[in-house]
Amino acid sequence: MxxxxxxxxxxxxxxxxxxxxxxxxxxxxxxxxxxxxxxxxxxGPDHGWDQTNVTVDPASLDCNTKAPDPNRGVTPTSVKIGGLVSLTSPAGAAFGDVPAGAKARFARANAQGGVNGRQIDFLDTRDDGSDAARTADQARALVEKDQPFASIVTTTGGNYIDSFCSEVMPFFGWGTNPGFCGNAIGFGITGCQAPTSGSxxxxxxxxxxxxxxxxxxxxxxxxxxxxxxxxxxxxxxxxxxxxxxxxxxxxxxxxxxxxxxxxxxxxxxxxxxxxxxxxxxxxxxxxxxxxxxxxxxxxxxxxxxxxxxxxxxxxxxxxxxxxxxxxxxxxxxWQGGFNTDVPGVAQMATDIEKYSSGTALSLTAMAGYWAADMLVTALQKTGKDLTVDSFLKTLNGASYTNYVAGALPETRWPVNHLAPAxxxxxxxxxxxxxxxxxxxxxxxxxxx
Structure with a gap:
């Protein structure tokens, strides 16, 4: 076969x-x-969904502190973005196409002049091999050596969160592990999918x-x-x-x-x-x-x-x-890559073909693309006066939403720190x- x-x-x-x-x-x-x-x-439609008895007090979220270095990874002309992904696993491939999807979205942003005048410098992605101990080691190396402004993260476990929390590292990805839940710095493209024990x-x-x-x-x-x-x-x-x-x-x-x-x-x-x-x-x-x-x-x-x-x-x-x-x-x-009648899907397919040629429109490629898109949108909305603290203030402010009509459903922040879309x-x-x-x-x- x-x-x-x-x-x-x-x-x-x-x-x-x-x-x-x-x-x-x-x-x-x-x-x-x-x-x-x-x-x-x-x-109902892919936005404006109902929530009942699900609320969040932003002050109660973990990692809700000022960044030790609010200017980390930012210059007047660039913003540095890291990556931590379970590219491989003992069973073979895991989330291997995530970086290619993210690269395509960042490349379009750069081709259009950057975000608020800054080019996105997407660093080489660190692979944790779907191993919990290695996840922690690679997260520590990312925050101490790479020192990006924010990161793309899609892993099989959440052992990165301690290192990310200590440095107040915003991160975006497919929120299928507990690291995306209950804190103020993790932003899953479809919300928190794995709430932590007792939450x-x-x-x-x-x-x-x-x-x-x-x-x-x-x-x-x-x-x-x-x-x-x-x-x-x-x-x-x-x-x-x-x-x-x-x-x-x-x-x-x-x-x-x-x-x-x-x-x-x-x-x-x-x-x-x-x-x-x-x-x-x-x-x-x-x-x-x-x-x-x-x-x-x-x-x-x-x-x-x-x-x-x-x-x-x-x-x-x-x-x-x-x-x-x-x-x-x-x-x-989110909508499959085959449905290019949807403008957002068509743009994604065009970007991946142009900037990550040869990458299939797999779930993981799309997860990387939409995570990068969410990050780019948040950078745009934060404006030119960019720091880690101003960025997180934008994202965790009153009623911040992320939504690509017909392609990626609405998420709401901070409520989706605790719940899935x-x-x-x-x-x-x-x-x-x-x-x-x-x-x-x-x-x-x-x-x-």
Whole structure:
């Protein structure tokens, strides 16, 4: 079977799909069913979404101090931007296309004369190898040696936060680890996806409602949840299930049996799933898995005659020709790169082709691009009198928003330091082509 050489893997964080804020107290708490106000159980546009009982006092956020060196990385003609990314992992590729996506957006800004007269100096990205100890080491090296103004960060863990907090280092990326949550310096392009232990938690209703709308009329709202065998996935699966409950789903299978080292034989899992709903298969099978595991599970479900929806966070144009994945769905937090009828997506595709030629419009390339775009926008809004402190004052000021119509949903600050943006689209791979409806948003609501 053909496998693309650099398809990005969604590793072990169930919240990467944005259905629910992952985390919780880490002791199995918060596993009870969730109920929400029926008025929140509807979808709306990709901005102006509802929030209920989810508030944040900016003064309560961690890292909310003045920068030791507010002029770090800034000259009258340039601003230095660093990078810390899990480019690789023991299983292969991780977020490897993030730097290429970021480079493309920064390059367009520079070609247009820079930001407020400053060229963006994007440094070489540091790779933590998806290793927690190395994440901490590379973060320390970045702040002590590279000394950038701000950084692009997309890693599998949050061990960088101590070093970044001590130097008040603003950072932007795909907020799939706890480092993006509960502090004043981390800005996830779709908000905080992995709240820290014991913090306020919220459920995002958007993804579950999007999946529900894809079911055939009259289909039962039954669900199988399959995850990796680690603590993050186990807690993540709980919060994913809670998100689906807001749309009326019942989980009939909820396990994390996939070895982190990789799935050898999917047969036992698929056999159990096919009988999970009182001897019948559920309407939806949702899994968070590495690329190879996702392919094996999808192929085995097809071979077993499964006719329901197979949903995962796996999207990449390079998987389009893989037979096992044809007919599956990918739940995306922003619009896919295939939808160039959307002006923001078309601009992104043009930039990546021009400035990072040969880079596929993968999830990770898009994550890097939108993180850089958010950073550029914040620089523009801060103005020419740029310091770390003035930059963070802009971002954490009253009702700051980031939004690219039809392409990247609205985030609100500071509330999205604690919660995800409740917005998704459901991409469908059929006959080797991806398609997706417009982005839509549900609501975020606090859960106990």
């Amino acid at each position: 053909w496998r693309p050489s650099r398809v990005a893997l969604v590793l072990s964080v169930a919240c990467a799909v944005g259905i629910a804020g992952c985390g919780g107290n880490g002791d199995g708490g918060g596993s009870a069913p969730v109920t929400v106000n029926p008025s929140l159980s509807k979808l 306020q938690r919220s459920v995002d209703t958007g993804g579950a409602l999007t999946v529900a709308n894809a079911l055939p009329a009259g289909a039962s709202k039954t669900l199988a949840l399959i995850g990796l065998d680690n603590d993050s996935a186990r807690q993540g699966i709980i919060t994913v299930r809670q998100g689906f409950e807001t749309a009326g789903f019942k989980a009939v299978y909820e396990k994390t049996p996939i070895p982190v080292s990789g799935l050898t034989d999917p047969t036992p899992i698929v056999s159990a799933v096919m009988q999970a709903d009182a001897g019948k298969p559920p309407a939806v099978v949702f899994f968070v898995a590495q690329f190879g595991d996702a392919t094996k599970l999808s192929g085995a479900l097809k071979a077993a005659g499964y006719k329901g929806l197979v949903v995962s966070p796996i999207y990449d144009p390079r998987v389009s020709g893989i037979p096992e994945l044809d007919g599956t769905y990918a739940l995306l937090q 409740p917005c998704e689209t459901l991409a469908h791979l059929t006959n080797g082509k991806w398609a997706a409806p417009p982005l839509q948003c549900g609501a975020i609501t606090k859960v106990s």
